[in-house]
Amino acid sequence: MFSVRVKNVTKHSKDTVTVTFNVSFRSFPGQFVMLNLPGHEEIPLSLSSPDSVTVRAVGETTEALVNIQPGELLGIKGPMGRPFSIPNGTALLIAGGIGIAPLIYLHDYIIGRGGEVKILYGVRTSEELINHRRFENIKISTDNGSAGFHGNVIDLLKVEDRPDRYSRIYCCGPEIMLRKLYDFFKENKLLRKVEFALERYMKCGMGVCGSCALENGLMVCSEGPVFNGVELEW
Amino acid sequence: MLDIELCGIKMRNPLMLASGILGSYSSSLNRIAENAGAVVTKSVGAEEREGYRNPVLINYGDGFVNAVGLSSPGAEVFSKELKNFRGGCPLIVSLFGSSPEEIAHLTSFFPFADAFEINLSCPHAEKVGLAVGSDPTLVREIVTYVKKSTSKPVFAKLSPNVNDIVEIGKAAEKGGADGVVAINTIRGMSIDILSRKPVLSNISGGVSGEAIKPIALKCVWDLYENLKIPVIGVGGITTWKDVVEFMLAGAEAVQIGSAHFYSYKLFFSLKESLLAYVRKNEPLKEIIGMAHG
Ligand SMILES: Cc1cc2nc3c(=O)[nH]c(=O)nc-3n(C[C@H](O)[C@H](O)[C@H](O)COP(=O)(O)OP(=O)(O)OC[C@H]3O[C@@H](n4cnc5c(N)ncnc54)[C@H](O)[C@@H]3O)c2cc1C
Ligand SMILES: Cc1cc2nc3c(=O)[nH]c(=O)nc-3n(C[C@H](O)[C@H](O)[C@H](O)COP(=O)(O)O)c2cc1C
Numbered sequence: 001m002f003s004v005r006v007k008n009v010t011k012h013s014k015d016t017v018t019v020t021f022n023v024s025f026r027s028f029p030g031q032f033v034m035l036n037l038p039g040h041e042e043i044p045l046s047l048s049s050p051d052s053v054t055v056r057a058v059g060e061t062t063e064a065l066v067n068i069q070p071g072e073l074l075g076i077k078g079p080m081g082r083p084f085s086i087p088n089g090t091a092l093l094i095a096g097g098i099g100i101a102p103l104i105y106l107h108d109y110i111i112g113r114g115g116e117v118k119i120l121y122g123v124r125t126s127e128e129l130i131n132h133r134r135f136e137n138i139k140i141s142t143d144n145g146s147a148g149f150h151g152n153v154i155d156l157l158k159v160e161d162r163p164d165r166y167s168r169i170y171c172c173g174p175e176i177m178l179r180k181l182y183d184f185f186k187e188n189k190l191l192r193k194v195e196f197a198l199e200r201y202m203k204c205g206m207g208v209c210g211s212c213a214l215e216n217g218l219m220v221c222s223e224g225p226v227f228n229g230v231e232l233e234w
Numbered sequence: 235m236l237d238i239e240l241c242g243i244k245m246r247n248p249l250m251l252a253s254g255i256l257g258s259y260s261s262s263l264n265r266i267a268e269n270a271g272a273v274v275t276k277s278v279g280a281e282e283r284e285g286y287r288n289p290v291l292i293n294y295g296d297g298f299v300n301a302v303g304l305s306s307p308g309a310e311v312f313s314k315e316l317k318n319f320r321g322g323c324p325l326i327v328s329l330f331g332s333s334p335e336e337i338a339h340l341t342s343f344f345p346f347a348d349a350f351e352i353n354l355s356c357p358h359a360e361k362v363g364l365a366v367g368s369d370p371t372l373v374r375e376i377v378t379y380v381k382k383s384t385s386k387p388v389f390a391k392l393s394p395n396v397n398d399i400v401e402i403g404k405a406a407e408k409g410g411a412d413g414v415v416a417i418n419t420i421r422g423m424s425i426d427i428l429s430r431k432p433v434l435s436n437i438s439g440g441v442s443g444e445a446i447k448p449i450a451l452k453c454v455w456d457l458y459e460n461l462k463i464p465v466i467g468v469g470g471i472t473t474w475k476d477v478v479e480f481m482l483a484g485a486e487a488v489q490i491g492s493a494h495f496y497s498y499k500l501f502f503s504l505k506e507s508l509l510a511y512v513r514k515n516e517p518l519k520e521i522i523g524m525a526h527g
Contacts, residue, residue, distance in 0.1 A: 001292055003428040034289070038429050042288035073429050075289070204291035208495050209302060210256035210276070217265035219256075219498075 001036070006072045007051075012130040015057040016098065017066050021074070024051040028083030029106035030197055030226040034205040036075030040064050044202045044221070046102035046172075047079060054101040054130065077205060081225050084195055089167030090116040094181065096153055096173020097123055100130055102197055103172055107135060120160065122153025122173070154180050163190055172197040182234045191229030198225050235512045236505065238271070238519055240464060240487050241387040241412040243324050243348055245271035247508065248518060249477070249501050252468050252491030253277055253328040253351060253391070254302065256498075260318035266494075267322030269501035274489065275316065277328040277353040280336055282308040287435040292424050297443020297470065298492055299422050301436035304330055304353075309343040316344065324348035328391070332366060334379035341384040349386050352376060354402070355393030355418035364418075368396045370405035377409025387412040389466065392453070394446075395421050399453050400460045413464040415489065416453045420446055443492035446470045451483050458484025458523055472496070474507035481518060482525040 008020040025033070027050055035053065036042035040061040048054040057063040068074075084106050091110055093103045100121060110117050119138040123129055126147035132138055140148030141156040149156045154177070163169060163185070171181050171194065178196050185194045200212035200220040207222030214220060216233045236247035250272045256262040257276040267273050285305025292299050306312065319325055327347040331337035341350055354367030354376070366372055373390065380388050390406035392399055394417040403414050419440025424433040432438070450469025457465045467485030471477060472493040480488050494500055512518055 001289075001426065001433060003426060036289055036433075038431060041435070075426060075429065075433070077289075203285075203288060203302060203305070204300070206291060206293060206298075206495060207498075208255050208298070208492060209291065209300075210258045210262045213256070213259040213262040215261055217259075217261040219262070223498075 001075050001077050003073050004076055006068055006070050006074060008070060009068060012054075013127055015066060016055065016128070016130055018048060018052050018054045019065065019068060020052040025079050026050075027079035029109045030083035030102050031079040031081050032102075032225060033076050033078035033080070034202075035065075036077075037061055037065055037068070038073065038075065042075065042077075042205075044199075044205060046105075046197070046225070048101045048104045049108065050105075054098070054104065056098040080205065081221060082223060084170055084197070084226050085168065086110070086113075087115060087166075087168035090118065090165070092161070092163060092166040092169045093117060093119045094153060094157065094169065094171045094173070095119065095121045096177040097128060099171075099173030099177075099197070101172075103170060104131075106170060118161070118166070120153050120156055122156065122177070153177065154184060157181075157184070163188065167193065169194045170197070171195070175199070179234055182229060182232065185229055194229040195226050196229065196232065198227060236271075236508055236518055238487060240272075240466070241349070243272065243387060245324060245487065247271040247501075247505050248481070248485075248487040249504055250274060250326070250466070250487055250489040251501075252489035253353065255491035255494055257328075260315055260320075263316075263325070264318075264320050264322060265498065266501065267320070269499075269505055270323050271487065272324040272326055272348070274326040274328050274351055275312075276306065277304055277330045278306045278309050278312045278340065279304065279330050280309055280340060282306065282311070289434055290436075290439075292433045293495070294424060296445035297441060298495075299424050299434065299439045299441050300419065301434045301439030303436060309340050313343040316346070319346075326351050326389070328353050329380070334372075334376045337376055338379035338383040341380060341386075347386060349389065349412075350380065350384060351389045351391050351415060352380055353391050353418070354406075355391050355395075364393050364395055367393050367402065370401055373402055374405040374409040377406050377411045381410040389413045389415050391415040391418055392457075393418045394449055394453055400456050403457045403461050407461050407463050411463060413466055413486070414457055414461065415466040415468060416457055417446070417450045417469045420449060442469070443495075444470045444472055447476060451480060454480055454485050455483045455526075459526065474504050474511060477504060477508060478511065478521065481521050482523070484523040484526065486519075486522055
């Protein structure tokens with residue numbers, strides 16, 4: 001474990017911020033850190049760039065993190081976990097809610113290397129959108145129709161695109177959404193090229209305690225959090 | 235060539251998964267059971283218990299300091315979870331509690347277990363674990379009660395955080411324990427020098443991994459000299475040489491926890507290495523205690 005200082009806090013909406021650190025980590029998109037906010041808990045957070053995390057307040061620690069000030073100290077373990085694989089053609093990124101966090105890093109990583117990316121980004125209402133204007137090739141869906149396509153991101157995928165056109169597809173979001181995408185890609189025999197970034201309740205974050213075991217025995221912290229579709233038994 | 239029989243339990247090799255590592259779900263136990271001689275589950279108590287807040291584990295040069303705090307879903311929920319264990323190898327259920335009656339009652343939830351291990355030794359959980367495991371009279375009584383509650387073998391897991399581990403081992407033996415398991419983690423802590431605060435939420439925890447191997451080995455040595463029942467060695471075992479070392483000190487079988495940090499295929503590679511060892515030497519069961527004059 002080591003400590004970093006908060007350099008910057010960018011507010012996206014009333015409950016979501018990006019916290020930038022004073023150091024940049026050698027890391028790959030899809031990896032996460034165990035971040036310890038002194039006085040609160042240590043929680044897993046995906047990197048949204050080599051030097052930041054993007055957090056939504058859902059409970060005690062994330063609430064405190066959203067209100068953190070520049071200069072404060074944070075404990076970091078990591079970066080750890082298996083990252084996304086890198087595509088060799090156009091990539092499709094499918095995000096639900098705060099699931100956009102690791103995909104921001106993946107997007108910038110691929111664009112920075114001259115690749116092409118399309119993003120489908122689903123949220124409940126337009127107020128939840130994070131920085132979507134920074135992406136060039138993006139389609140948005142909202143459950144209440146307040147912006148973009150009226151409906152969920154899976155319906156958007158069905159009307160908007162032909163997933164078989166992409167060399168690789170990356171999904172991150174609530175588990176119900178991931179499971180529906182899994183079914184869709186399974187039906188369309190595309191699972192092999194789809195990667196899912198999963199979340200599980202984590203304790204040690206280092207692959208020994210076993211709290212984050214999946215139904216098939218794979219460990220989310222040390223063998224994920226990114227899994228290929230064919231590795232999952234959903 | 236590696237097979238052993240431990241208190242009537244037939245095992246394909248003497249390598250057991252230590253309690254609390256990858257042992258909360260059947261899915262991970264099934265995976266380890268493909269190559270292990272036996273698996274021990276995470277310790278379970280009567281009621282649901284939250285455990286400590288994160289951070290609960292920190293790694294340092296030679297191992298870990300952990301204060302998971304015996305988090306557990308409770309016996310009833312855990313017994314349902316363990317029904318999905320596919321039986322790739324013998325299953326040993328680890329139990330904790332604060333009184334003889336409470337611990338003995340737990341065995342009835344796990345009729346499918348091949349044996350039980352009583353955790354008398356968690357160094358960082360109040361009122362259970364070490365608090366009950368450092369009193370020889372209480373240890374003897376707990377083991378007696380648990381033995382009466384089941385026909386399966388019962389092992390007592392001992393702590394090195396006591397004045398005399400042999401005294402506790404003898405108390406377990408007198409209570410009727412079929413074997414002792416030594417050792418659990420050793421009290422320790424870690425402080426972050428930048429924030430100037432203890433790293434673990436519980437302030438202190440238990441040290442495991444390579445750092446504790448010489449201490450564990452000495453405990454196994456002493457217990458072997460003074461007890462008649464089998465000793466199961468645990469603490470810092472990482473390579474096949476460590477396994478041989480513990481068996482020479484008197485361990486009939488060994489348990490491995492922290493080293494799974496390096497690989498989940500650990501039991502497979504240890505098994506292959508030990509096979510190469512026994513091809514050039516005697517069967518493993520013949521080297522048990524050989525280092526004693
Ligand atoms: C690999 C991984 C990457 C993640 N990346 C991000 C990210 O980039 N941005 C983001 O906002 N969130 C992310 N999360 C989720 C984030 O870890 C949880 O929101 C956070 O732990 C909640 O802590 P809390 O104290 O604020 O909430 P609590 O009050 O503890 O609980 C609120 C909710 O969060 C869940 N939760 C609590 N602790 C954990 C834990 N240790 N692991 C997983 N879920 C937990 C609870 O089940 C509950 O539903 C990620 C989770 C994982 C496993
Ligand atoms: C994260 C963690 C959790 C543990 N949980 C338990 C437990 O629930 N019950 C128990 O008897 N021992 C528990 N232990 C102790 C181990 O079973 C073992 O005795 C100790 O770690 C020494 O072995 P090792 O060096 O191979 O890890 C735990 C150890 C670790 C690191």
